[in-house]
Structures are given as structure tokens and as C-alpha cells.
Amino acid sequence: xxxxxxxxxxxxxxxxxxxxxxxxxxxxxxxxxxxxxxxxxxxxxxxxxxxxxxxxxxxxxxxxxxxxxxxxxxxxxxxxxxxxxxxxxxxxxxxxxxxxxxxxxxxxxxxxxxxxxxxxxxxxxxxxxxxxxxxxxxxxxxxxxxxxxxxxx
Amino acid sequence: xxxxxxxxxxxxxxxxxxxxxxxxxxxxxxxxxxxxxxxxxxxxxxxxxxxxxxxxxxxxxxxxxxxxxxxxxxxxxxxxxxxxxxxxxxxxxxxxxxxxxxxxxxxxxxxxxxxxxxxxxxxxxxxxxxxxxxxxxxxxxxxxxxxxxxxxx
Numbered sequence: 001x002x003x004x005x006x007x008x009x010x011x012x013x014x015x016x017x018x019x020x021x022x023x024x025x026x027x028x029x030x031x032x033x034x035x036x037x038x039x040x041x042x043x044x045x046x047x048x049x050x051x052x053x054x055x056x057x058x059x060x061x062x063x064x065x066x067x068x069x070x071x072x073x074x075x076x077x078x079x080x081x082x083x084x085x086x087x088x089x090x091x092x093x094x095x096x097x098x099x100x101x102x103x104x105x106x107x108x109x110x111x112x113x114x115x116x117x118x119x120x121x122x123x124x125x126x127x128x129x130x131x132x133x134x135x136x137x138x139x140x141x142x143x144x145x146x147x148x149x150x151x152x153x
Numbered sequence: 154x155x156x157x158x159x160x161x162x163x164x165x166x167x168x169x170x171x172x173x174x175x176x177x178x179x180x181x182x183x184x185x186x187x188x189x190x191x192x193x194x195x196x197x198x199x200x201x202x203x204x205x206x207x208x209x210x211x212x213x214x215x216x217x218x219x220x221x222x223x224x225x226x227x228x229x230x231x232x233x234x235x236x237x238x239x240x241x242x243x244x245x246x247x248x249x250x251x252x253x254x255x256x257x258x259x260x261x262x263x264x265x266x267x268x269x270x271x272x273x274x275x276x277x278x279x280x281x282x283x284x285x286x287x288x289x290x291x292x293x294x295x296x297x298x299x300x301x302x303x304x305x306x
Binding site: 015018033041045046048054071075078080115125127140144151153 | 306
């Protein structure tokens with residue numbers, strides 16, 4: 001029987017599992033290079049994340065295995081009455097466990113974490129090619145109010 | 154004759170001007186409360202921004218007056234080969250100077266600042282009700298590849 005999911009802030013020893021989850025993804029598989037241990041670019045990136053306040057990967061474990069993750073960044077700002085916002089990136093669930101409600105549990109954990117950090121807004125963007133994302137975020141009470149622009153430099 | 158724009162990282166003494174620009178905006182006018190000095194919520198928010206690494210307002214001045222601003226946040230992450238990304242929020246130009254190309258100069262400054270911070274991606278979201286934003290960001294080489302979801306909590 002599957003254990004309850006355990007959530008915690010990732011440590012550097014979890015980096016391979018995070019990268020494995022990111023690289024399994026339909027878009028991530030084209031963008032990432034999965035090796036064990038991960039290459040220096042990824043370990044440097046993890047160190048850089050750790051040097052920032054309030055920018056972490058959260059990992060979800062079940063039966064001792066890391067099966068989901070998301071990046072949680074707390075961003076302070078002036079607009080909206082000075083409300084801090086939580087930004088979510090890189091939401092991923094193990095490919096063998098998709099469709100079982102784990103993604104929803106990841107997002108509920110993110111929303112709860114945002115509330116505890118006194119955020120008044122949770123935000124994320126999702127690639128337009130992810131056909132199933134719209135209903136998923138709608139069901140979590142998100143509003144598709146914005147257009148997300150990106151520019152590679 | 155209008156001087157060249159001067160860009161710099163905002164200090165707390167610039168907070169009223171930032172708030173004035175944010176509150177002038179079509180959406181900001183409904184969300185913000187402009188007082189001089191700004192209320193404690195805004196000064197606390199500014200202090201919180203200063204406590205974070207790489208999360209700043211950039212202000213643009215001309216003839217000694219602050220006439221534009223944007224929030225520039227450097228976010229490290231693991232996806233996309235561990236590439237750091239620059240996130241832009243709260244891009245604002247003084248209402249008396251709109252349509253004169255200052256917004257474009259703000260964004261070019263942001264892109265340049267992102268390059269100097271070794272970012273490989275610049276990202277932002279814009280409210281779907283901002284009809285003129287699409288062409289503006291297209292012309293700057295951005296791609297409207299994502300849907301931006303927000304949830305108030």
C-alpha cells in the first residue's frame with residue numbers, strides 16, 4: 001500500500017532525483033542531460049539556489065522514493081499592496097505515477113507553503129503545448145489571467 | 154530637450170516614486186493606496202525585497218525625475234541545464250510619457266542586465282486585459298509561449 005506523501009526541502013543529495021524527474025518530462029527530455037552524478041552545471045545551479053533566500057526545490061517521497069518535485073520561490077514586491085508572492089516552477093511527477101492525483105497533492109502543498117509564508121498570491125506559467133494543464137490548474141482554483149512571455153538570451 | 158535615461162537600482166528613498174508609477178496604471182489604480190510617505194505595508198515590502206539577493210526595483214530617471222521602473226528578480230533553478238532566469242514584474246512608465254519609447258528602453262535595460270547576470274532566459278507575464286502588450290513584447294523578441302496562472306490565497 002502506498003504511504004502518505006512526505007514533503008521536504010531538497011538537499012544537494014536529492015539533485016539526481018530532481019533532475020531525473022525534470023528530464024522525464026515531455027519538454028525536459030529535450031532540454032536536460034541526465035547523468036549520475038549530475039554535471040557541474042546542475043550542481044553549481046543547486047548551490048546558487050541555496051545561496052538565495054526562499055528559493056528551494058520541494059521533494060515528495062513515498063515508500064522511500066522521490067516521486068515528485070516542484071520549485072518554490074518566495075518573491076517580495078511592491079505591487080498589490082506589497083504582497084509577497086510564491087512562484088512555482090518545474091512541477092514534476094514520476095512518469096510511472098502520473099494520473100494518480102500526486103500532481104494535485106504537490107500543488108496543494110505549494111499553496112499551503114505559500115500561506116505559511118504569508119503570501120497572498122501563488123503564480124506559475126505553463127507551456128501552451130501542455131494540453132492537460134489548463135483543467136488541472138482550473139480545478140485547483142487558479143485563473144488563466146495572464147500571458148507568459150519568454151525570451152532566450 | 155529630454156536627457157538620456159539613467160538607470161539604477163532603487164533605494165528606499167525612491168519608494169514613493171515607484172508606488173506612484175505602479176498606482177497610475179490601469180490595473181494598479183484599483184489595487185494600490187498612494188500616500189506620501191507610503192504606508193508601512195509598502196515600506197516593509199521594500200525592506201523584505203532588500204533582504205533577498207537579486208530582487209530589486211530598477212528605476213529610470215530623466216531630467217532628475219523618476220519616470221519609469223521595473224522589478225528585476227534573478228531566479229536560479231535546475232531546469233534548462235541549470236540556467237538562471239531573470240523575471241520582470243511591474244514594468245511602468247509615467248502616464249505623461251507613454252508611447253514615447255521609454256517602455257522599450259526599460260525592457261532593453263532589463264535584457265542587458267539579465268545578460269550581465271549570466272541569465273539565459275528573461276520571463277514575464279502580462280495580464281490578458283492589457284491589449285497593447287502583445288505587440289510590445291513581440292517587437293522585443295519575446296515569445297508568448299506560456300499561460301500565466303494566478304491564485305489569490
